[in-house]
Amino acid sequence: MIRVENLCIKQGAFSLQDISFSIPPGSYAVLMGRTGSGKTTLIESLCGLRAVHSGRILLDGRDVTGEPPAGRNIGYVPQDAAIFSTMTVRQNLEFALSVRRWTRERIGARVRELSALLGIGALLDQPARRLSGGEAQRVALGRALAFHPPLLLLDEPLSALDDDTRAATITLLQSVREHTGVTTLHITHNHEDAERLADLVFILSNGQVTKEIP
């Protein structure tokens, strides 16, 4: 689970004040807010890419507020997927595992598992730069899930997809949740996404998480 306590983030004139919320283990939370409300700023702070001014971030009871991104063990899928374009799909999926010095056998088994879950087995040896938007999102999701993170952060993963791909990706996210049970925080400004996926909905408005709908 993740618990955020009195988090303050300052970025020039913009600030997020006194943000507090928690997501129980295995839950799928959706954070909603208008464009420019600070959703991406908040998610970047959670995964350690942006410094926080004050407050605490607790992951499974461990205070990770001062930890670098690598030490937090959080799976992160940015809005643009940010696929490593010089690598193949397989190398993208293997990335976190090779950094962790897993054996070739363990890496191979995990890649097979992920490619089956995400339906990207046929893409494994393709150069990542040739992927479509939907394929790139699947690979980015697999790359983030590869090392069994306790928390998955998704930054508007559906925003750039056409209607058909969007529907397929929502089904995929439901399936991933069912199979992995990973605690997830998904950013969106789309109510339909929230209705279909969320156990919890948080609203970010005027620099604060102001509303929580159970």
Next chain:
Amino acid sequence: MSTSSPPHRPRADWPFLCGMGLLAGTYVVLIVGMIWADLTFTTPHFLAKALASPDIQFSIRLSLMTCTASTVLSLLVAIPAGYLMSRFSFPGKKLADAIMDIPIVLPPLVIGLSLLILFQMPVGKAIERFIPFTYAVPGVILAQFAVACAFAVRTMLVTFDQISPRGEQVAMTLGCNRAGAFWRVALPEARRGVLTAATLAWARSLGEFGPILVFAGATRMRTEVLPTTVFLELSVGNIEAAVAVSLLMIVFALAVLTMARAFGLRTSRERVL
């Protein structure tokens, strides 16, 4: 009742386009004319005779060796400089950026003179106890590096600016530290920029003359590179040999230009030159 105005008929575009084409074409004609003049001035016989000269063969070897060395040194500096200036804000960044542009705008002779004076100072003299630079081959490399590196830095800065930092950020969430993200993600994505920077640095080094003349001298079979050969042959009235070496440099330059174009120089050159 409304009245409709008669359809507007703009003037034809061809006078404008012809005027622009005429002005731009004069430069193309000038360049082609220069190369054509060189080609018609000499004969294969003169060319073969010049290339058989031991002095010129030494000059070709030294040019290829020093240009390669200065290119490697330029990349060693330009890749970290471009990366740091593209990814981080730090005190004095604008000043550092401006300082690294100085060799691009300084007259070449001034660079040579400044190097010469630097190596007459206590620090320079101390360095020369270990590696002789003044009027020596390392001086040729340093003079080439002093100018070529500025172009390589500019190319690498543009390259890293064009690469989103998001990939490196994702790599850090996946377990890399900053160095791991650089080696595994940023540098492979910058490979075309690195090749472009290398070709630019090599081409600049090949054409460098002023700083080498002042700092490393123009001694035959010692610090003589191809531009020095052209200068020395001209000074003794051997124009055929000077033209033959010039043609050789044109061939090298065209080969480098072709490589640079293939690696995407067109995009990065917008800010470089």
